Amino acid sequence: NMTSSKLSDHVRNDNNTSTSLVDISADVGPSGQNSYQSESLQHPPNTIRGKTWYDVSRDLINDFRHKQMDESTSAYSSIIFYANHLVLLSLFFMISIYKNVNYLYRKMVLKFYTLTYYPNKSPQLIRDDVSKLAKIPRVISCILDLKDDDDENGGIDGLIGSISELAAWTVSAGIPHLVIYEYNGVVVENKGNLAQLNRYISKNLAAYFGTDLIPSYAIRIPHHNTVIYSSHTGKTQVNSAERDVDLEIWLLSREDGKPTIVELTKTMSELAQNNELSVNDITIDLIDEELAELVGPEPDLLISFGPSLDLQDYPPWHIRLSEIYWEPENKDVIYAVFIRALQQFSNCKVNVGK
């Protein structure tokens, strides 16, 4: 037995594997694929979807059954209270019918848009659409949702597909920076996902631009301070880690928002304590500079690809002047929403100072 374990140790050494068992449970996620939905994100009430008017009726009836008054007062005021509550619930019922009708109408409108705005994987068509606009943003940011695996375009594959499409549209439109925000950060979780993303973006760009010379791009992950360059990037600059590319893609997640600001505060406090930084030097400009370095550029246009506006803890410092766009009742990353967002951006008048 001593000889056999020595032999397998040699085999492991030859394969560059460790000779003792390594536990990688922590690195491959909490408890499997389906629990990506982080429990700490709370959604505002108006993001509730999927309730037909009969679901709503059932909920309203339950609500009435469990309703309790705050203070126990006379029988007369109880009756008035419940009567008023019934009026409210009937109002809610009418709202649910209206919402159902509105939902169907919106879905029809979306179908119509998908047919009218169909780029057919052609950069020329996209550039033509964009040329009609007065102005385009320098930095465009998209809030994406990780859908369940069994949904259409679900799971990581669907997410990577969406990001690849967005990259193709952005570079065709001539916009230099694309920021992708996904609350859980599943794409940047491990090198496997990043490799898959890089492959798909290259593949998709080849489908749009032809396989001879696709646009060069860089995928930046500010939280890990890493960058992935596409193959065929141009000549390297003086600083060999920085190169000029046609499209910069930034991948952000929840950690790039408030937690990064907390970390920055901790560092500044430590420096202040050691008298290396004066407290009076903590100004908006300093913080802006640091957060631009740590999190990336401020978006000019922020697109949410969900059915209602839910900022999902997007880095607060960066959205102070961003134009926000979303298409009601839309769940997918479709070109129609992208181009309509650009149209709204080109029509808006920005006066800094209201």
Added chain:
Amino acid sequence: MVETTSTPFSSFSFKAIVDLVLYFPLFSYLFGFFQDFCIEVMKTGPIPNHVALIMDGNRRYSKAKNLPLKEGHISGAETLLTVLDVCYRLGIDHVTIYAFSIENFNRSQEEVDTLFGLLRDKITQISEHEDSYARFNNVRIRIIGNRTYIPPDILADLERAELVTKDSKHNRTLNVCFPYTSRDDIAISMKNIAEKVQVQEIPSKDEITLQTLKENNYFGADVPELDILIRTSGHTRLSDFMLWQANFNCMIEFVDTLWPDFKFFSITSVILKWSYYKTLQIQQFEAQGIKDDEDRSRKMKKLMELPPPPPIASVSQR
């Protein structure tokens, strides 16, 4: 998205007819009754704790009506009092308004002076006497923002209003953001925390959390989470207002009406919408809670409850 259009027939609009009818005292009396009824009905449902308002559109309003700019701001101030009254009667305890942005100093000196004067006058008006609105209704007024930008005489008046309304029995608060930008708010929070660490009020940097950052800004610790943020006049931007608070679990509503036109039904319809969704959310959580409990108790015994498998036979000798 909805685009704002001004029709040439706006003088015959529904709103103009309503205004005409309400000119007669009987109808306006009945309308007041109807408003009271609406408020009583809505109070039986979920009511938000904290509502914020970006009061945009005074200038466009005055331009559309061919009035001087000052009239637009005065109409805006009247609308503000109506909206505040509705909110407090509904039971919303905290209302925050974006009165003046630090970026607004870019405007003409005349307009800046007008706005400062108007704000000071309105705040003094609602807090001066025993029966003024804020004191009669137990509303605490707080000035939120970077006071170094306020000229001393106006600052003195505002601070007096703050002091006079300080002991509010009902915990109703009006947060007047003046002059305020969210970046300044976050920066001052970080600065305050660094100062506290320096003087050891916070023992070490490891004690700094999200909560610490939330508590050390201009708002302070006793402000509840923001439930609704409303911006009038149709622009879909946050313009450096409450970025920290609005990006998490907050319903952001961009309304096309201009601020002076944002009256009783505009504010109540936004709150009704929130209340509707909140009712559904509460029911969803309750159903989810019951389902989770059932699932948990069922799954725990699932493997053990299966019948024992047949005896195992294997080709390998180990």
